[in-house]
Amino acid sequence: MKPIYIYNTLSRTQELFTPIVPGHIGFYTCGVTVYDYSHIGHARVYVTTDVMRRVLKAAGYTVTYVQNFTDIDDKIIHRSAAAGIDYHQFTEKYITAYKEDMAALGIIPADVYPRATDYLSSMIGMIEAMISSGNAYVSDSGDVWFSVATTPGYGKLSRKKIDELIAGARVDAVVGKRCPSDFVLWKSAKPGEPNWPSPWGNGRPGWHIECSAMARDLLGDTIDIHAGGEDLIFPHHENEICQSETVTQKPFVNYWIHNGFVTIKDEKMSKSLGNFFTIRDVLSTVPAAALRFFLLRSHYRSPLQYSIEGIHEANTALEKLLNTITTHHHSPSPSDDVGRLIADCTDAYWTSITSDFNFAEGIGVCFDLSRIINTYSVSSAPLAEMLSILGFDVPDAQESLPTDILDLLDARWQAKLSRNFSEADRLRNLLIEKNIIIEDTKDGYRWKRKGT
RNA sequence: GGCGGCAUAGCCAAGUGGUAAGGCCGAGGUCUGCAAAACCUCCACCCUCAGUUCGAAUCUGAGUGCCGCCUCCA
Known part of the structure; x- marks a missing residue:
């Protein structure tokens, strides 16, 4: 406990x-x-x-x-x-x-x-x-x-x-x-x-x-x-x-x-002032996760200024985190030092969310961890766990692909290594048709599903 | 009138005594066949004036601005 x-x-x-x-x-x-x-x-x-x-x-x-x-x-x-x-x-x-x-x-x-x-x-x-x-x-x-x-x-x-x-x-x-x-x-x-x-x-x-x-x-x-x-x-x-x-x-x-209240132009959102936006109307224009992230990015006791631009910005920021999770690294190689960095993030995250539910601060830690994961190409599972506590549906980061897809990935990588770029691009386009997006990195490549 | 809250970068926003997290936007760079993503660097006289303290965004007092509750309200 x-x-x-x-x-x-x-x-x-x-x-x-x-x-x-x-x-x-x-x-x-x-x-x-x-x-x-x-x-x-x-x-x-x-x-x-x-x-x-x-x-x-x-x-x-x-x-x-x-x-x-x-x-x-x-x-x-x-x-x-x-x-x-x-x-x-x-x-x-x-x-x-x-x-x-x-x-x-x-x-x-x-x-x-x-x-x-x-x-x-x-x-x-x-x-x-x-x-x-x-x-x-x-x-x-x-x-x-x-x-x-x-x-x-x-x-x-x-x-x-x-x-x-x-x-x-x-x-x-x-x-x-x-x-x-x-x-x-x-x-x-x-x-x-x-x-x-x-x-x-x-x-x-x-x-x-x-x-x-x-x-x-x-x-x-x-x-x-x-x-x-x-x-x-x-x-x-x-x-x-x-x-x-x-x-x-x-x-x-x-x-x-x-x-605290949600405000519009510094005034409390309320029916009597007529300055309210219904949830269903807002969700007809932005993803629900974006609205959730927007609401969670400030402390619950502070006033929160509503703006559709703010929700769009939240969406961009959230996608950055989800991108880290959905991207599958080809060459994971965790070390003790990196493990410690990740543990520090996990601890900081817990301290934040259990200190008067400071989700905004916890989200800040998520970005720190995201950077570590991307820099060292390690498992995104700890980040997925954090976002899951905040109520975001996170894709399975440990997902494995069918062998035919894996074969295509490998063939494309070999083609690239042998500088047969036309073949590499052909295979990459083939994979995109199968909703797999390849991103090359300095040490190898990674993939993610389209649209996630 | 009574009570309570808020004031941090272009924007959003953490931080309640030890020389300012994070995100968005912007600028530059690295990587790179292409693409995409990622990573690095840069970007704050913490509303004002006093005071306490070795040291304050953080505590105290005064002021300014804004908001809320006192009526239904999440």
Whole structure:
């Protein structure tokens, strides 16, 4: 089990990761509200957490990864009504689309994709507990509110003070709400809205309670890692904490991880600003691996400026690495010195990716290793392993060719040595027709498959 | 108004006390029958001003610029 360091939003410092159960990790990431196609900002979070999972697994842990779908909320209600279809059919469409987009990006599916509407009874149970402990109250309209003032540690994640929240509250007074900072746990149904029965009348859950309930049901009272975009720190994650902790009386999450935003012209990519690009639109113009590489080339907590030029550049850079792997050297001859250089790279790579998941630095090491492999004509397997952890499909570097191809390669090399260039070129063209590209080097030649 | 974050080369981007990784672009070179690739060399007064220190991109203070959260948001 290799040590992992994680920057914990709760402490605002990098900490040595220690799981609750040795060798196993419960990992929860806030998923999307399924009312539209996902954009590049979403892609960043899920590509990042995908590689985090891969690193944790490679470090020797087993990981249970849970990612929810918020399949009921105001936007879903409005948009499905506008489309004239049932909310469930509506969300089904976008859940399918989401899974397609993630698959295209090479993201390993979650172990569980819980949907809010499948966990109503757990949510209701938690809300009842909050009411009986005096942390929540029911208003005349049948809405249930969480009383923030009754939670001593409120604000510990976002570092906000309750009085300041109240003083600076931009929210208009809501009927039934005792304090501006209180938030809704259960909303009574308006006419025509989807609703479910509860002790407080028909209605639907507030947003925050779903994650508290689903995380608890699937991963236990305390989970190891909880991730999401940094816009979720407040109020979503802050509220999850107070809900869960008032019910269980245990810490909700040990390590909080938050992603920086994808920006466009220095502004956050978001639907309300209208400056977003959907994953499927972008992938219609660039390879998915290029987008993945683009997202991984900067640290996950830094803002990332979106640009199609940046993705093209990432593609060029990635191809350089893949080229190193797909090129088969004719004369491998590793030495102890070179072996040490490679080992140094491998060590540096591991240090990077386990130091708060510094994939950008790790990628830098990949280029160093690439140069070593090309310079000394040695096996590219260590580089393939590195890229594989980052989630790139790497061709089999140890692939062997059919004997007829090998014979052609050899014949062409002999022709070249005897300076029979017309025959050498004829054989080279023959090989190109068979998708084999030859590149001569100082000491011999190497080959790779066309288009890889 | 409150809280938080960011500012490194033409562009992208690592680096949290010891004289600036990596990639893209550009320039020159090596190799070479051709082709392709690769390799080598070159390209940074780390936003400003003070301060701490033997030593700061890295710590402290002030300033400037930009962004985010406080309302749905990955």
